[in-house]
Amino acid sequence: xxxxxxxxxxxxxxxxxxxxxxxxxxxxxxxxxxxxxxxxxxxxxxxxxxxxxxxxxxxxxxxxxxxxxxxxxxxxxxxxxxxxxxxxxxxxxxxxxxxxxxxxxxxxxxxxxxxxxxxxxxxxxxxxxxxxxxxxxxxxxxxxxxxxxxxxxxxxxxxxxxxxxxxxxxxxxxxxxxxxxxxxxxxxxxxxxxxxxxxxxxxxxxxxxxxxxxxxxxxxxxxxxxxxxxxxxxxxxxxxxxxxxxxxxxxxxxxxxxxxxxxxxxxxxxxxxxxxxxxxxxxxxxxxxxxxxxxxxxxxxxxxxxxxxxxxxxxx
Amino acid sequence: xxxxxxxxxxxxxxxxxxxxxxxxxxxxxxxxxxxxxxxxxxxxxxxxxxxxxxxxxxxxxxxxxxxxxxxxxxxxxxxxxxxxxxxxxxxxxxxxxxxxxxxxxxxxxxxxxxxxxxxxxxxxxxxxxxxxxxxxxxxxxxxxxxxxxxxxxxxxxxxxxxxxxxxxxxxxxxxxxxxxxxxxxxxxxxxxxxxxxxxxxxxxxxxxxxxxxxxxxxxxxxxxxxxxxxxxxxxxxxxxxxxxxxxxxxxxxxxxxxxxxxxxxxxxxxxxxxxxxxxxxxxxxxxxxxxxxxxxxxxxxxxxxxxxxxxxxxxx
Numbered sequence: 001x002x003x004x005x006x007x008x009x010x011x012x013x014x015x016x017x018x019x020x021x022x023x024x025x026x027x028x029x030x031x032x033x034x035x036x037x038x039x040x041x042x043x044x045x046x047x048x049x050x051x052x053x054x055x056x057x058x059x060x061x062x063x064x065x066x067x068x069x070x071x072x073x074x075x076x077x078x079x080x081x082x083x084x085x086x087x088x089x090x091x092x093x094x095x096x097x098x099x100x101x102x103x104x105x106x107x108x109x110x111x112x113x114x115x116x117x118x119x120x121x122x123x124x125x126x127x128x129x130x131x132x133x134x135x136x137x138x139x140x141x142x143x144x145x146x147x148x149x150x151x152x153x154x155x156x157x158x159x160x161x162x163x164x165x166x167x168x169x170x171x172x173x174x175x176x177x178x179x180x181x182x183x184x185x186x187x188x189x190x191x192x193x194x195x196x197x198x199x200x201x202x203x204x205x206x207x208x209x210x211x212x213x214x215x216x217x218x219x220x221x222x223x224x225x226x227x228x229x230x231x232x233x234x235x236x237x238x239x240x241x242x243x244x245x246x247x248x249x250x251x252x253x254x255x256x257x258x259x260x261x262x263x264x265x266x267x268x269x270x271x272x273x274x275x276x277x278x279x280x281x282x283x284x285x286x287x288x289x290x291x292x293x294x295x296x297x298x299x300x301x302x303x304x305x306x307x308x309x310x311x312x313x314x315x316x
Numbered sequence: 317x318x319x320x321x322x323x324x325x326x327x328x329x330x331x332x333x334x335x336x337x338x339x340x341x342x343x344x345x346x347x348x349x350x351x352x353x354x355x356x357x358x359x360x361x362x363x364x365x366x367x368x369x370x371x372x373x374x375x376x377x378x379x380x381x382x383x384x385x386x387x388x389x390x391x392x393x394x395x396x397x398x399x400x401x402x403x404x405x406x407x408x409x410x411x412x413x414x415x416x417x418x419x420x421x422x423x424x425x426x427x428x429x430x431x432x433x434x435x436x437x438x439x440x441x442x443x444x445x446x447x448x449x450x451x452x453x454x455x456x457x458x459x460x461x462x463x464x465x466x467x468x469x470x471x472x473x474x475x476x477x478x479x480x481x482x483x484x485x486x487x488x489x490x491x492x493x494x495x496x497x498x499x500x501x502x503x504x505x506x507x508x509x510x511x512x513x514x515x516x517x518x519x520x521x522x523x524x525x526x527x528x529x530x531x532x533x534x535x536x537x538x539x540x541x542x543x544x545x546x547x548x549x550x551x552x553x554x555x556x557x558x559x560x561x562x563x564x565x566x567x568x569x570x571x572x573x574x575x576x577x578x579x580x581x582x583x584x585x586x587x588x589x590x591x592x593x594x595x596x597x598x599x600x601x602x603x604x605x606x607x608x609x610x611x612x613x614x615x616x617x618x619x620x621x622x623x624x625x626x627x628x629x630x631x632x
Contacts, residue, residue: 165569252569
């Protein structure tokens with residue numbers, strides 16, 4: 001019984017999720033505790049250490065079996081140096097998290113950003129199992145992306161490959177500015193934030209829509225209204241799907257991947273979104289680049305972060 | 317003196333160019349003969365064999381030093397099987413060129429499409445020397461693309477990665493149909509064909525332009541007129557550059573390459589094109605993805621095909 005295990009850490013603004021994975025990418029045990037961002041960087045790091053030790057103690061495995069700890073975080077990371085450059089949600093700036101955790105835990109540590117880690121999780125143990133050329137989108141507050149080539153995260157020249165939310169896809173006349181400073185990014189229309197903004201605009205414009213009676217519009221409200229046949233809501237959903245589909249078509253001309261995996265809160269909309277994305281992809285992608293290509297929902301949900309973070313060890 | 321050499325074959329519709337390269341990617345000798353497409357597939361293959369034998373004979377090297385023959389062709393190729401699926405310019409359809417040439421020459425043979433081969437040539441011995449993450453555009457009759465990762469051609473799932481001419485970048489309202497059947501492909505605006513079409517449209521529309529007096533407009537005429545300050549011509553050049561720049565911005569969010577190399581006849585326009593491409597790229601690419609990224613002209617010109625084809629051996 002000297003099986004090796006890996007702990008994956010999903011470092012979020014509210015909670016830190018830790019999970020034990022075996023070498024096959026199966027999530028065996030999970031634990032979740034508060035991040036306590038308000039208490040500062042040191043407390044957050046203390047908490048990571050504590051939760052990692054705790055989950056191994058409470059498991060049937062012993063500390064010696066722990067071969068490595070991977071961590072994913074929303075923000076800019078320097079993977080090579082193991083530094084979290086900027087993670088606003090957890091209040092980290094230039095934190096050499098790898099060195100700190102390796103020192104404290106006495107185990108090898110690896111980090112990456114949350115979208116890359118989620119992509120790796122889906123390819124390792126989710127909707128991309130066994131697929132060599134995979135591109136993942138995470139549609140949440142923003143739009144994250146991860147490129148998996150040969151089962152590994154593709155980092156690009158400076159570690160920024162797969163920033164798919166910042167592909168400028170909306171034509172100038174209709175574009176608004178993105179948080180990144182540029183115009184027309186995919187994130188401005190296909191994220192939860194983008195969908196909510198478009199819904200509020202519709203209500204303010206006086207469009208006839210059931211959303212006008214909703215107090216605090218969430219992306220889910222827009223999808224629910226669209227499913228009920230609300231035309232304004234349907235236009236918004238189709239717009240989000242249109243630019244997402246166009247972005248997939250663009251990615252295919254570059255990378256010719258085999259599978260697209262769409263995850264994150266917005267992807268929960270289901271077929272009303274996926275049908276339109278597939279239709280737009282088919283419309284704008286040359287036939288040979290469509291052959292055998294699948295566009296599927298992510299299946300690991302909130303576990304993708306933990307699984308992928310553990311996977312940083314076995315898949316890089 | 318048992319240095320190994322490689323022959324690169326650039327199989328075009330009019331001429332077959334063959335070149336001897338050493339292991340460092342230096343082009344040592346070249347020979348060019350007619351393709352003779354009109355005489356049929358067998359004659360074309362005879363010619364390839366003849367020119368390869370001839371150039372080695374006429375060189376200071378002997379046949380035993382020839383370690384491999386690479387060939388690039390405009391069209392769809394199955395790299396793994398060594399088959400030219402469809403190459404309209406040379407009249408090839410489903411020709412197992414690798415097996416045929418290996419049999420005839422008694423040497424290992426590799427093939428790929430012309431844009432990939434040109435990209436490899438530029439990275440091996442041209443404008444991308446020593447650059448690990450490189451994306452090349454060839455702006456000719458169409459727009460070809462090649463993705464170089466780690467010094468090698470990236471093929472993608474089904475060998476179609478880097479079909480950059482078919483990224484749909486022109487918004488629906490202004491888009492025209494591409495030869496591939498889809499709307500708004502980069503190729504419809506940033507190829508020589510696209511530029512000539514826009515120029516003819518301008519003349520037909522009655523725009524005030526010196527191009528109205530040109531008999532048979534070529535892309536070069538449009539660039540020359542633009543350099544002279546012709547406003548209609550300048551609008552056309554800027555439009556070609558705008559969508560090319562937007563496509564580069566999109567590629568950067570996917571791949572985060574270090575360098576873009578732009579070659580082909582249209583790239584000869586020089587700074588009037590490159591300045592605008594760089595400006596558009598800067599406008600639509602998030603700052604971190606712009607850092608240290610260069611957009612440069614190809615330098616091998618017509619030799620890229622031969623060098624890259626020879627490189628199929630040493631770089632794959």
